Amino acid sequence: MTPFLTAFFSGTAQGAIYALVSLGLVLVWRSAGVVNFAQMGQAMFTTYIASQLIQNNYSYWSAFLIALISGAALGALVDLGLMRPLTSRKNSQLLNSQSMRTTIPVIASLGILGVLKALAGIFWAGEERGFPSPVAPNAIKIGDTSLAITGFDLFVIGTVFLTLVLTTIFFTKTGMGLAMRASALNPEVTRLSGIKVGSVRTLGWAISGIASSLAGLLVTPRTNLSPNTLDLLLIIGFTAAVVGGLSSLAGSVLGGFILGYVISFVNVYSAPENVFIAILAFLLLALFLRPQGILGSKEVRSV
Amino acid sequence: MLAITNLVTQFASIKALDSISFQAKPGLITTVIGANGAGKSTLLRTISGLERPSSGSITWFDEELTHKSVEAIVRSGISQVPEGHAVISQLSVAENIELGGLFRKRIARGDLTIATKEVYELFPILFERRNEPAGSLSGGERQMLAISRALVSRPKLLLLDEPSLGLAPLIAAQIISIINELCRSTGLTVLLVEQNANTALAVADHGILLALGKVVADLPAKEMAADSSLRAAYLGY
Ligand SMILES: Nc1ncnc2c1ncn2[C@@H]1O[C@H](COP(=O)(O)OP(=O)(O)O)[C@@H](O)[C@H]1O
Numbered sequence: 001m002t003p004f005l006t007a008f009f010s011g012t013a014q015g016a017i018y019a020l021v022s023l024g025l026v027l028v029w030r031s032a033g034v035v036n037f038a039q040m041g042q043a044m045f046t047t048y049i050a051s052q053l054i055q056n057n058y059s060y061w062s063a064f065l066i067a068l069i070s071g072a073a074l075g076a077l078v079d080l081g082l083m084r085p086l087t088s089r090k091n092s093q094l095l096n097s098q099s100m101r102t103t104i105p106v107i108a109s110l111g112i113l114g115v116l117k118a119l120a121g122i123f124w125a126g127e128e129r130g131f132p133s134p135v136a137p138n139a140i141k142i143g144d145t146s147l148a149i150t151g152f153d154l155f156v157i158g159t160v161f162l163t164l165v166l167t168t169i170f171f172t173k174t175g176m177g178l179a180m181r182a183s184a185l186n187p188e189v190t191r192l193s194g195i196k197v198g199s200v201r202t203l204g205w206a207i208s209g210i211a212s213s214l215a216g217l218l219v220t221p222r223t224n225l226s227p228n229t230l231d232l233l234l235i236i237g238f239t240a241a242v243v244g245g246l247s248s249l250a251g252s253v254l255g256g257f258i259l260g261y262v263i264s265f266v267n268v269y270s271a272p273e274n275v276f277i278a279i280l281a282f283l284l285l286a287l288f289l290r291p292q293g294i295l296g297s298k299e300v301r302s303v
Numbered sequence: 304m305l306a307i308t309n310l311v312t313q314f315a316s317i318k319a320l321d322s323i324s325f326q327a328k329p330g331l332i333t334t335v336i337g338a339n340g341a342g343k344s345t346l347l348r349t350i351s352g353l354e355r356p357s358s359g360s361i362t363w364f365d366e367e368l369t370h371k372s373v374e375a376i377v378r379s380g381i382s383q384v385p386e387g388h389a390v391i392s393q394l395s396v397a398e399n400i401e402l403g404g405l406f407r408k409r410i411a412r413g414d415l416t417i418a419t420k421e422v423y424e425l426f427p428i429l430f431e432r433r434n435e436p437a438g439s440l441s442g443g444e445r446q447m448l449a450i451s452r453a454l455v456s457r458p459k460l461l462l463l464d465e466p467s468l469g470l471a472p473l474i475a476a477q478i479i480s481i482i483n484e485l486c487r488s489t490g491l492t493v494l495l496v497e498q499n500a501n502t503a504l505a506v507a508d509h510g511i512l513l514a515l516g517k518v519v520a521d522l523p524a525k526e527m528a529a530d531s532s533l534r535a536a537y538l539g540y
């Protein structure tokens with residue numbers, strides 16, 4: 001197979017994972033206005049839970065489902081246990097400037113990342129382990145040529161598209177989705193409309209927790225699982241989210257795939273050590289050319 | 304009846320509301336007028352639960368509102384149109400209106416459809432522009448949208464914070480007259496905050512004059528409008 005096709009297929013498969021990470025980030029951003037740096041920590045932790053269950057002879061799919069539910073619970077817990085008390089009225093002295101209101105949750109999310117890594121160290125001795133994939137990772141063949149894409153890759157891509165479609169329908173077609181967008185855009189007007197903004201945010205954290213958990217389950221069959229393996233994913237996912245326009249779900253997924261291609265083509269045509277520089281260059285270029293993101297709207301960024 | 308009793312709301316050491324008391328009768332328009340910084344917005348924000356009073360009480364008929372959450376106050380039938388044409392500019396016109404009725408979607412879906420139809424009849428321009436982002440509306444249209452968002456919740460008490468601010472005189476007059484008609488035709492109770500005393504007193508039944516967080520006059524609107532010394536002393540014209 002030509003290097004071009006190899007790069008294309010592997011970029012698509014990688015991009016699907018980045019898309020999922022990026023989607024999780026955008027979900028919290030759109031519902032709570034927070035950039036959640038703990039996201040990959042949540043993914044790592046719930047994947048360890050799944051891995052533990054599989055060791056204890058649970059089937060893959062029941063472990064998968066429990067990991068997603070744990071992801072939702074962990075997301076909700078982060079909000080209820082930390083974000084909500086931190087941003088409550090009692091702290092109004094601390095939160096009297098806009099910059100503090102946006103900075104404090106970010107710092108708190110970094111704290112959670114640290115805590116989750118420490119807990120993984122305590123419960124699972126921080127050990128690196130493999131994680132199974134539900135679909136055989138054999139390359140797909142057309143005739144005699146095997147493509148640089150596996151059945152598992154197709155499963156990942158399909159899952160990501162399904163997630164995108166479901167979240168988009170939820171955001172644009174349901175009342176709860178409207179409440180979620182409104183809560184992030186203007187919490188005061190939303191509360192004055194009789195909506196429990198706090199609960200809406202918690203739900204946003206929970207949904208994002210599911211997306212993150214899904215990303216962990218789908219990427220670790222390739223990368224293995226350890227407390228730190230998913231760190232790089234956050235950086236790439238974050239870049240994808242910014243490139244796609246933090247406000248747009250579809251943009252974030254598109255951003256994920258674009259980053260998949262950038263990384264994969266640099267890997268194939270240049271050298272793996274240039275990947276980081278390429279990501280940075282790409283981020284700067286994208287910010288320079290389209291500061292509102294590929295599909296982002298201008299107003300959102302300027303608020 | 305809305306009853307405000309010895310209400311104090313302070314920001315650090317500044318008493319924005321310094322023990323104010325007054326009542327607003329049901330089915331009538333009570334206007335709160337006062338210069339910039341008098342505490343008018345703080346009063347409405349405290350009634351809606353956005354600011355917490357340090358003492359005093361707010362009751363609506365038999366219901367104590369003083370320590371309720373913002374959402375619970377809206378759900379008891381008290382809606383506010385905040386200062387500055389507060390709409391969510393990134394959402395469409397229709398979405399802004401839908402937002403106002405969302406909390407009762409499950410309990411009163413049928414009535415919500417009727418309420419939405421009513422606001423579109425009241426403001427046909429909003430129906431024409433229903434799929435456009437609210438940010439693309441003119442100032443007057445935004446104010447109409449903010450009022451519509453509040454109306455679809457079917458409030459019994461409507462709090463309006465300077466609805467005519469920043470609007471061309473003709474548009475401002477049109478909006479005030481629509482509020483007047485609403486009150487007269489539906490029995491809605493209105494608490495209308497205005498800096499523009501003439502416009503407000505012309506439609507109101509009762510006037511409350513605020514100065515530096517205190518009630519300095521509490522009179523029928525006609526008498527307040529006729530008292531030029533009050534205006535000279537507190538509004539500067
Ligand atoms: N969030 C706040 N923090 C500190 N001071 C405030 C705040 N909101 C209002 N104030 C002060 O309270 C007083 C009354 O303000 P406000 O209610 O907005 O007046 P008005 O609406 O009549 O113009 C002013 O002195 C204002 O500076």
Ligand SMILES: [Mg+2]
Nearest residue numbers: 343344345386
């Ligand atoms: Mg004001």
